[in-house]
Amino acid sequence: MSITEPEATTAVNGSLPQQRRTYSIGELARMFEVTPRTIRFYEQEGLLAPERRGQTRIYHEKDRVRLKLTLRGKRLGFSLAEIREVIEMYDAMPDGNARQLKRLLEILADKRTNMERQLEDIRLMQRELDDVEMRARDVLERLDQE
Amino acid sequence: MSITEPEATTAVNGSLPQQRRTYSIGELARMFEVTPRTIRFYEQEGLLAPERRGQTRIYHEKDRVRLKLTLRGKRLGFSLAEIREVIEMYDAMPDGNARQLKRLLEILADKRTNMERQLEDIRLMQRELDDVEMRARDVLERLDQE
DNA sequence: CAAGCACTTTACGTTAACGTCAACGTCGTC
DNA sequence: GACGACGTTGACGTTAACGTAAAGTGCTTG
Known part of the structure; x- marks a missing residue:
């Protein structure tokens, strides 16, 4: 498969x-x-x-x-190149040699790290958005009251 | 501030x-x-x-x-252009008019949607990685046994 | 004071990821 | 059988995000 x-x-x-x-x-x-x-x-x-x-x-x-x-x-x-690399390795897996497979595992671990950082980035970014939104709503309210 | x-x-x-x-x-x-x-x-x-x-x-x-x-x-x-847009609007906030502020809130909502999709993408991608890794380890084990 | 180092501007080069034609083939249909 | 919708292959254009090289400024250190 x-x-x-x-x-x-x-x-x-x-x-x-x-x-x-x-x-x-x-x-x-x-x-x-x-x-x-x-x-x-x-x-x-x-x-x-x-x-x-x-x-x-x-x-x-x-x-x-x-x-x-x-x-x-x-x-x-x-990048498209990165994506291709994974796809190619995956397709070559059944008859891939040990070295290739280990290389694949390395790449995967790498991507995983990347994902983790992105998760963290997203969490931080969401906080910033919360913050900015709060302030914006604040200013808007004051404008409305005048 | x-x-x-x-x-x-x-x-x-x-x-x-x-x-x-x-x-x-x-x-x-x-x-x-x-x-x-x-x-x-x-x-x-x-x-x-x-x-x-x-x-x-x-x-x-x-x-x-x-x-x-x-x-x-x-x-x-x-993109740098997107980032600049947010920064500029933020800096202009204190004396920004209502229209600008509402535009800013729109942009923020947009970014938020983007974040949500990214989170979902990451979750899906992590599953793929899990899957690929499992298979790779499987093949490796068999190679070792021979 | 000469050398070296970090900084500056100007300007052209590069790469990834497509967009945009041009010029053509192949259907279905009116 | 002409027309429109969809497909094809080149080939050149474009944009974002820098890289790189040239030529010069300014400090401080031996």
Whole structure:
């Protein structure tokens, strides 16, 4: 199983034929509010590798998940290069050698540290926002009273 | 009081002359692990406005705090322009009109939403990391057993 | 006083992450 | 069969956030 495969649909295989298996580039773009250009760029950078029917790109669930993870990573300030590194290592995992795996664990620990700092940053930033908001409301009230 | 002033040093005014009041650009740069170039750039972008002694910049506690907030904002993915907007509005607060203040509250609410999404992103990302790490350790163990 | 060090301005260079054309192919449909 | 919507590949443009190099100022230290 790959990191980018559909989330374990519990065995209730109902009447849906197989879920809406594929997407066009435009569909994906609208889903995630990015442009097709962005998606092609991510492919060029090695983050996606959609199937082709002739010239046309066909995206499967796997690709959609990858894109989702990529965009999440971006929101957290990772560069595309960093994201690709993790994806590549993950995909190479089954037959990866010990050195590679340990390198992957290092990278993960690194990201984890990053996450921790971000959590702290967010907490601090939220306090600042609280503070600024309080003062602003204060001033507003005084303006209203005059 | 400004957002960028020293954190209320409780009245224990001991033997320290007045705290290490000022900093050179190089000192600040080392403190925050950025280059002087970066600090000058932030000034050029309106995020800092240090005093001058002749040509030379003199940074006070106020400037240090601003820089700290700026860098924190950056780690959270805000652009310098966004950060400047908040700082400017904050500084203009005392004599800001109601419209400006309400705009500021809007911006703050916006940042808050952003923070919330980031928190969620971090939680999700941490789960992914957990997952990937587990699998990696798994594979490593098997390699060891052979 | 010469050397060295930290600071200054000016200005051009660089990188990441796309945006923006241009020029073309391929459907479905009216 | 023309038209519009959508897709494709180049190739060049753009923006943010600095890096880097050149050329000069100012102190203090041997």
